Amino acid sequence: MEHLRPTELSDLPNEMLEEIFNFLQDPNDFLSVIGTCHRWNDLMSYRKTERLFGKVLPILLKPDLLTLRTMLTIRQISKKWKQEADFQLEEDPSRFEQKYIIREAEQLNRLIIHATNLPQGGNPFIGKYLSIGRGDPGTNDSMQQLIQQHGTYLKSITMYCFSKIQFTTFLGGIPNVETLTIMGLMRQWHTDDEVDAPPLPPLRRLNNLGIAIYGDQNDDHRYLHLLSFLLTAYGEQLTTLRCAKQLLRIDRISDLLPNLTQLELFMPHISSDAFTQLDFQVLSQVEWRLQTLSIYEWNFPLTTEFMTALNNFSATLEDLKLFIQVEETFDPAPLISFPFLKKLYLGITSELRSIPLGMKDRLMKLGGVAPNLEELDICPRNEALCDVVWSMEVMSKVFQKLNLIRIRGVRYKTFIL
Incomplete structure (x- = not known):
């Protein structure tokens, strides 16, 4: 009787091999496949760009070869590329933080223009991070426009106190924020009455709050008022708090922060304390x-x-x-x-x-x-x-x-x- 040779993987037709290789999710496995032989390499060559993007992207990100605009464009090429880019960037959002620190109206307007040109529903924030610094007063209106249109994408935001910005309106534009840092000088707040009204909007995902607002010793009561105001609204959901040691002067502070696991305390004044x-x-x-x-x-x-x-x-x-x-x-x-x-x-x-x-x-x-x-x-x-x-x-x-x-x-x- 003729000896029957067992069927090997190489005996399968190209159509079946292609179907099998398409099940591979890990780019390392795909790289091993195309490196096995010329036949498999030629067979899967049309998938290289998509499947190896996850291997190439970290290499390009390490020396920061890709500009912010290039990264935003890459995310729109295909769903697979968008998922991979977001995965890489969310692992280390700080990689692009410096490019999202906005201090001048011109910077902010360029970002708004690019955001406007994205397909409907496009996210202009790589890493979902934004820091808006004080500086050009002309950024006020543009900032509110950007937040109102695209703020739902943000997970982390650092903002300075602006005299003309409605604080509650601003927070209402970032409902999905997880990390919020408020910075500036105490004198940039109008009055205690304006901080009180209207009520703060819900930020159900917020778990990390930083209040780095400085002044002199005469501003103690205003800082305490602002801190108490924010903790009354969001304290129960916070696990991380970064603030001045004036926190320790708030009554029943344990009740306001029942789930706190990380605390950073710093000095609140330019003067000695x-x-x-x-x-x-x-x-x-x-x-x-x-x-x-x-x-x-x-x-x-x-x-x-x-x-x-x-x-x-x-x-x-x-x-x-x-x-x-x-x-x-x-x-x-x-x-x-x-x-x-x-x-x-x-x-x-x-x-x-x-x-x-x-x-x-x-x-x-x-x-x-x-x-x-x-x-x-x-x-x-x-x-x-x-x-x-x-x-x-x-x-x-x-x-x-x-x-x-x-x-x-x-x-x-x-x-x-």
Whole structure:
């Protein structure tokens, strides 16, 4: 009896091979297919442009070879290209942030013209990000026009306070925003009465809010009023809040922010201001389950009161960012007791002209801050600290799980362990 040879993939007709190869979703698999033999390469050559776009696009994006206009045009060529471009850009929207920082009327008008030329329903915002800076007063009307026509596409927006813009109308034009940052000077707001009316529109997807509005100490009540106004409307849905430490002066703040997990506090004034005993007391009593805490204030002392407040989050804290001052009595031991801490950033400044005896040993106690620390970021503001303190060999032994150490400041170094 004649021996029957089993059928191989290469025996199939082109029509069947093409049907099979079209099921491949991963561009790497498609690349393997066309690299197998000349027949398969020729058979699928008409699909190369579409199927390998996902491989080529990241290469073009890394050196930023593609202009904003080119990227907007690419997204309109085909549904597949649009999906791939949006996927790549939404993974890292910051890649195009600089191109969406609008400070002049001319920039904004060019964007409006391009948006107008897109097919109906076209999204002009790559990465769904927009930052509108203060500057040319002529941007007011154009900005409102852009937001009213295309604001529904935006997921992240940074806006400055404008004296002629209806705040509630502006927010009403960005119903799908997830990250909102409001910046500017307190004097750019008209009056407290105008902030109050009308009620703020719902922003059901908003979870990240930043209020970086500065003034002097006389503006405290206005900042608190604005912050309370926004948190009353949106606080319950927020997981991330970035604001001045005046937050800690709002009554029943835990009730306003029941789901907060990330908090960034910074100084609200150009003039000097400092954390008070009352601030520490509030921090020690809030019911937040913070995973990330950042406090932006230079020369911050590691006082007993502060460490007591910080221990309120010891069961959940994973990422801590502090700017502290090193004195002769400095000892990092109070930073211990955070078993879940994975990332630590310490901005360290010192007024000392020479490093005291034993300072290196005390600083090396940072190795006992947290047994699960994976990433350590150090920013010494004093060259002597850079020279004396850090021994990578010792640090890698002390931190069992540490895989990344950055030392910034006078000389920047990154160590991957």
